[in-house]
Structures are given as structure tokens and as C-alpha cells.
Amino acid sequence: MRGGPRAGDAFGEMLLAELEIMQAGGGRSVTEIVERDDGFIRAASAARYFARPAEWAPFERRALDLAAGRVIDVGCGAGRFALALQERGIAVTALDISPGAVEVSRRRGVRDVVRASAQEGAVGGEATAWFPYLLCSPSELAGLVAGTEWELTDVEHVDQVNYLAVLTRGP
Numbered sequence: 771m772r773g774g775p776r777a778g779d780a781f782g783e784m785l786l787a788e789l790e791i792m793q794a795g796g797g798r799s800v801t802e803i804v805e806r807d808d809g810f811i812r813a814a815s816a817a818r819y820f821a822r823p824a825e826w827a828p829f830e831r832r833a834l835d836l837a838a839g840r841v842i843d844v845g846c847g848a849g850r851f852a853l854a855l856q857e858r859g860i861a862v863t864a865l866d867i868s869p870g871a872v873e874v875s876r877r878r879g880v881r882d883v884v885r886a887s888a889q890e891g892a893v894g895g896e897a898t899a900w901f902p903y904l905l906c907s908p909s910e911l912a913g914l915v916a917g918t919e920w921e922l923t924d925v926e927h928v929d930q931v932n933y934l935a936v937l938t939r940g941p
């Protein structure tokens with residue numbers, strides 16, 4: 771790691787290290803260890819943040835298929851979604867709080883990348899209130915959107931760690 775990690779950007783440093791390994795020909799990979807305060811622990815290769823759609827989970831490919839119009843990729847990481855959307859001709863702005871993630875996305879060819887937090891939310895002059903993850907069950911999500919202009923129209927893979935929720939703006 772060049773000069774040691776910058777405070778507060780461990781994730782970005784991991785992506786930069788993985789990118790450099792890949793550009794040097796691969797052969798090994800950085801391991802990411804996630805430990806959450808609910809007891810969940812997982813160790814996995816950081817290479818998955820660079821994976822092509824053919825290697826993604828089915829719900830991720832479905833999310834890609836649903837994307838249309840202008841897309842904001844909140845928490846873009848190494849830019850795998852933004853790159854796949856660009857390849858499909860979809861206008862995408864990638865946003866990430868991590869300077870390292872922004873640098874990796876740029877170096878991989880994502881054309882429109884913004885370093886900002888989802889909460890700051892100023893992208894191209896449009897206010898956003900997007901968050902990278904909502905940690906809640908589908909029934910809690912339905913409760914959250916009740917009474918708003920958004921409607922929970924589809925939920926897939928509810929039984930998995932991550933699930934796909936489709937929200938549609940009502941009339």
C-alpha cells in the first residue's frame with residue numbers, strides 16, 4: 771500500500787490495492803473481512819467488486835435490466851454497475867463518499883463520477899435523498915413508503931441476505 775492507508779478510506783484503499791493487483795496480471799486477491807455489530811462476519815475476495823454482470827447474483831442482473839432513463843449509482847464502489855450501465859447506453863452518474871472508490875471508478879472508465887455522500891446528495895443540480903442500503907425487512911420497507919408518492923411494487927429474493935425491492939413513483 772503506497773504510504774499506508776488514509777484515515778477513513780479503508781474501503782477505497784482496498785479497491786485501489788485490488789485494481790493494482792489486477793492490472794499487474796492478477797494471480798492473488800485482497801480479502802475483505804466484514805464484521806457487523808449484529809454478529810455477521812464474512813471474509814471474501816475484493817475481486818467481486820470488479821465482477822462482470824455474468825458473475826453477479828441474479829437479483830443484481832435483474833436490477834441492471836430494470837434500469838432506464840438517467841441513473842444515479844449511489845455508493846458505486848469500483849464502478850461495476852456504472853460500467854455495465856454505460857455499456858448499455860444508459861446515462862449514469864456514479865457517486866461515492868470514498869476518494870479511493872472514485873479514483874478506481876475513474877481509472878476503470880466510468881465517465882461521470884462524483885465524490886459526495888448520499889446525504890449531501892447534490893448531483894447535477896438535482897436534490898437526491900438516496901441511500902446505498904436500507905437495512906430493513908420488506909414489510910418495514912412497505913411501512914416506510916406508505917403515505918409517500920412511492921409504491922413498493924415488487925420484491926425478489928426476500929429469503930437472501932440482500933433482496934431487490936422495486937419502488938415506483940405513483941401518479
Ligand SMILES: C[S@@+](CC[C@H](N)C(=O)[O-])C[C@H]1O[C@@H](n2cnc3c(N)ncnc32)[C@H](O)[C@@H]1O
Pocket residue numbers: 781818819844845846847848849850851865866867868871886887888889902
Ligand atoms: C459494499 S460497497 C458496494 C459498491 C458497489 N455498489 C457494488 O455493488 O459493487 C458500498 C459503497 O458505498 C459507499 N458508501 C457508503 N456510505 C456512503 C454514503 N453515505 N454516501 C455515498 N457512498 C457511500 C462506500 O464507499 C462503498 O463504495
